[in-house]
Amino acid sequence: MALPKTRTVLKQAGILLLAAGVAALIAAFATGGVKQGEAQNKGEIALAAALQQQPPPLWIDARSDTEYRNEHIPEALLLNEENWSELVPKVLELWDMGRTAIVYCDSPGLQSSREVAERLRDFKLGPVFVLQGGWKAWKQK
Amino acid sequence: METKMTRWIPILLRLLVGGLFVYTGALKAIDPTAFFKAIENYQILPHTLAIMAAFFLPYLELFSGMALIFKRLYAGALALLGGLTIIFIVALISAWARGLDIDCGCFGSGDGPANYGWALARDFAIVAVLGFLGWRCDLK
Numbered sequence: 181m182a183l184p185k186t187r188t189v190l191k192q193a194g195i196l197l198l199a200a201g202v203a204a205l206i207a208a209f210a211t212g213g214v215k216q217g218e219a220q221n222k223g224e225i226a227l228a229a230a231l232q233q234q235p236p237p238l239w240i241d242a243r244s245d246t247e248y249r250n251e252h253i254p255e256a257l258l259l260n261e262e263n264w265s266e267l268v269p270k271v272l273e274l275w276d277m278g279r280t281a282i283v284y285c286d287s288p289g290l291q292s293s294r295e296v297a298e299r300l301r302d303f304k305l306g307p308v309f310v311l312q313g314g315w316k317a318w319k320q321k
Numbered sequence: 322m323e324t325k326m327t328r329w330i331p332i333l334l335r336l337l338v339g340g341l342f343v344y345t346g347a348l349k350a351i352d353p354t355a356f357f358k359a360i361e362n363y364q365i366l367p368h369t370l371a372i373m374a375a376f377f378l379p380y381l382e383l384f385s386g387m388a389l390i391f392k393r394l395y396a397g398a399l400a401l402l403g404g405l406t407i408i409f410i411v412a413l414i415s416a417w418a419r420g421l422d423i424d425c426g427c428f429g430s431g432d433g434p435a436n437y438g439w440a441l442a443r444d445f446a447i448v449a450v451l452g453f454l455g456w457r458c459d460l461k
Contacts, residue, residue: 192397196388200381207353208376223361233422278420307364307421 223297224290225309227317230282238275242285242296243315253284253318259296275305284311284318331457334450335389341447342386342402348428349379359426363416381405389454396455403451410444413437 230237239256241248248258257274259267275281281300285292293310300308311317349356357375360366366374381401388398409427416423417437425440 189396189400192388192394193401194397195394196381196384196397196401199384200377203380203384204373204376207350207380211353223364280420280422301364307419 339389346383
């Protein structure tokens with residue numbers, strides 16, 4: 181058996197890590213990093229993919245109370261930043277561990293959905309996604 | 322007793338695994354944004370770290386894969402790729418346990434929803450091969 185000495189392994193690994201780091205910096209500089217707009221797509225899910233989820237996802241409506249009362253996705257739960265503390269207990273009660281939650285809204289840039297999704301992720305009960313296109317995407321389906 | 326066959330096996334495995342990492346590294350390096358999204362889907366790393374990983378990991382795979390093929394910095398490449406694959410295994414198990422229906426990201430993106438069983442079997446096989454190469458070779 182001819183395993184190399186630890187020092188050799190560390191030295192060689194260090195050289196490779198350094199080379200990869202330099203290349204990554206050059207690539208990040210050359211491409212301008214991950215573009216902000218694309219980065220904002222993090223944690224989003226398209227409606228078609230959302231509808232294929234098994235078991236069905238827990239829909240979270242991050243719009244206002246009035247908009248929710250007018251119309252919402254069937255079985256969606258209301259949860260917005262304005263009335264968070266009043267609304268969140270019901271969501272936690274009905275959110276089974278591991279079930280996917282999908283948040284939607286109709287605000288520009290899906291800002292409300294993103295904020296609600298961010299807070300929901302802290303509970304670590306299951307995957308949380310923002311619905312791409314939000315409420316409009318649902319209405320146009 | 323060493324035969325022609327047993328001499329060739331480590332060489333073939335080295336080229337195969339090295340080539341695989343060069344291929345996956347190049348795919349990810351070409352489209353870091355897609356790889357970034359794949360990392361984000363795992364919901365493990367904070368946003369900033371995910372961006373850094375999306376740029377760094379592809380080149381680490383690429384250079385380490387080349388190191389295996391050309392047998393330069395060989396010991397370091399074996400250790401790094403072994404460690405990296407074990408991290409991938411942990412991430413896959415974590416995503417599987419949380420019931421995430423996500424793109425594996427093993428080949429950048431567009432792999433489709435992860436077949437966890439297959440992806441884990443492949444990664445365990447890679448770790449085994451890397452371990453075998455580390456045990457077998459006279460490293461300089």
